Amino acid sequence: MKILVLNSGSSSQKACLYEIGDALPEIPPLPLWEGRIEWNGDTAAITVRNSKGMVRKKKLKSLPCELVLKDLLTTLWSGETRSIASAADIDTVGHRVVHGGPRFHDPILISNDVHSALAGLSQFAPMHIQSELQGMKTVADLLGDVPQVAVFDTGFHRQMPRVAQTYPGPYEWFEQGIRRYGFHGINHQYCSTRAAQLIAKDLRSLKIVSCHLGNGCSVTGIRAGRSVDTTMGFTPLAGIMMGTRSGSVDPGILIFLMRQHGFDADQIDDMLNKKSGLLGISGLSGDMRDVLAGMDAGNERAKLAFDLYTHGLRTAIGGIAAVLEGLDVLVFTAGVGENSPEVRAATCKGLDFLGVVIDLNRNKELMLDADISSPDSRVKVLVIRAAEDWAIAGECWKLCRCPAAVA
Numbered sequence: 001m002k003i004l005v006l007n008s009g010s011s012s013q014k015a016c017l018y019e020i021g022d023a024l025p026e027i028p029p030l031p032l033w034e035g036r037i038e039w040n041g042d043t044a045a046i047t048v049r050n051s052k053g054m055v056r057k058k059k060l061k062s063l064p065c066e067l068v069l070k071d072l073l074t075t076l077w078s079g080e081t082r083s084i085a086s087a088a089d090i091d092t093v094g095h096r097v098v099h100g101g102p103r104f105h106d107p108i109l110i111s112n113d114v115h116s117a118l119a120g121l122s123q124f125a126p127m128h129i130q131s132e133l134q135g136m137k138t139v140a141d142l143l144g145d146v147p148q149v150a151v152f153d154t155g156f157h158r159q160m161p162r163v164a165q166t167y168p169g170p171y172e173w174f175e176q177g178i179r180r181y182g183f184h185g186i187n188h189q190y191c192s193t194r195a196a197q198l199i200a201k202d203l204r205s206l207k208i209v210s211c212h213l214g215n216g217c218s219v220t221g222i223r224a225g226r227s228v229d230t231t232m233g234f235t236p237l238a239g240i241m242m243g244t245r246s247g248s249v250d251p252g253i254l255i256f257l258m259r260q261h262g263f264d265a266d267q268i269d270d271m272l273n274k275k276s277g278l279l280g281i282s283g284l285s286g287d288m289r290d291v292l293a294g295m296d297a298g299n300e301r302a303k304l305a306f307d308l309y310t311h312g313l314r315t316a317i318g319g320i321a322a323v324l325e326g327l328d329v330l331v332f333t334a335g336v337g338e339n340s341p342e343v344r345a346a347t348c349k350g351l352d353f354l355g356v357v358i359d360l361n362r363n364k365e366l367m368l369d370a371d372i373s374s375p376d377s378r379v380k381v382l383v384i385r386a387a388e389d390w391a392i393a394g395e396c397w398k399l400c401r402c403p404a405a406v407a
């Protein structure tokens with residue numbers, strides 16, 4: 001089965017094609033083809049790579065998003081990166097949908113009704129959901145009535161206990177859908193399964209804290225394969241500090257800024273989502289690599305940004321370990337989690353009281369899906385490559401081959 005996966009964020013779109021046979025492999029295979037669109041103002045930079053290593057790069061200016069996406073997808077069956085004979089070879093298309101709201105949790109085939117219901121959810125994450133709906137329409141235009149599946153980034157957290165889902169505002173908030181949904185669920189779930197495989201233990205016996213540290217960051221507690229608490233909330237703005245997002249701040253600050261400085265909703269949105277986090281504190285960049293370089297050059301704000309980031313991470317790990325009533329595995333995943341030994345070392349320093357001790361030499365080696373804990377560490381500390389797209393492909397495979405197996 002050839003499965004195309006589309007991951008449309010608001011400022012970038014990623015796509016990849018997987019082929020899955022009669023059984024779902026435990027270890028993610030390389031995709032047959034992958035492509036990415038990065039937007040800078042009205043310029044789209046497209047990068048495509050096929051399994052033979054052919055790379056095509058192209059820039060398109062002043063074109064609507066759907067035409068840029070069509071340009072990207074047609075490289076699947078035409079040009080030097082061609083990986084399939086024709087569009088008809090694609091059996092299923094899976095979409096990462098950032099927010100399922102109170103109604104959608106499990107992967108679902110996208111019918112007209114589902115598409116309309118998803119449009120009704122756009123209030124929860126306007127930029128993301130619009131772009132995801134556009135992706136579904138573009139696929140339908142190009143590939144006709146190929147089955148399309150929505151996989152929700154909030155779905156894994158649906159079974160969090162009520163106490164982890166509820167905000168201590170007025171009770172009506174919960175009934176109005178203002179509750180903690182949590183995000184990065186597709187990858188947190190994948191990492192928990194992969195962690196159990198890597199240490200050859202039954203997932204049902206494990207208490208796992210998973211730290212997804214990409215441009216967005218979240219920490220999730222997983223017990224017996226289920227999410228029990230997570231740092232993101234009603235929106236992906238909550239929780240720990242991120243690249244350009246603040247994470248949780250005293251809500252009184254927002255009231256202060258509105259009253260004293262006349263800020264409106266758009267200004268607050270822009271400040272908290274795009275001008276905060278590593279960028280806001282360092283004044284350099286939201287990219288951890290630039291912050292680390294700034295620190296090396298003696299920039300004090302870069303050092304403060306790094307310290308705030310790891311301080312918040314440690315607070316979250318400790319809090320969630322307390323909710324789990326113990327800890328067996330600590331996972332680092334996504335761009336920063338996979339690539340920054342500095343962040344992992346600073347986060348784990350002094351966590352031996354929780355049973356976490358890392359091997360500083362192994363931590364520095366660039367290894368993925370690896371155990372970096374020292375032999376005397378009670379807790380296994382693992383670095384796991386984020387594999388959202390592969391996890392989405394797996395869900396599509398299960399849904400299309402055996403719909404009853406996906407409950």
Ligand code: ADP
Pocket residue numbers: 213214215216243286287288289334335336339340386
């Ligand atoms: P997304 O959340 O968009 O999926 P990624 O998971 O790819 O993003 O993470 C992107 C981030 O990873 C970058 O902004 C950068 O901060 C970080 N990153 C990538 N490589 C490194 C590295 N070698 N050291 C530190 N941080 C890195």
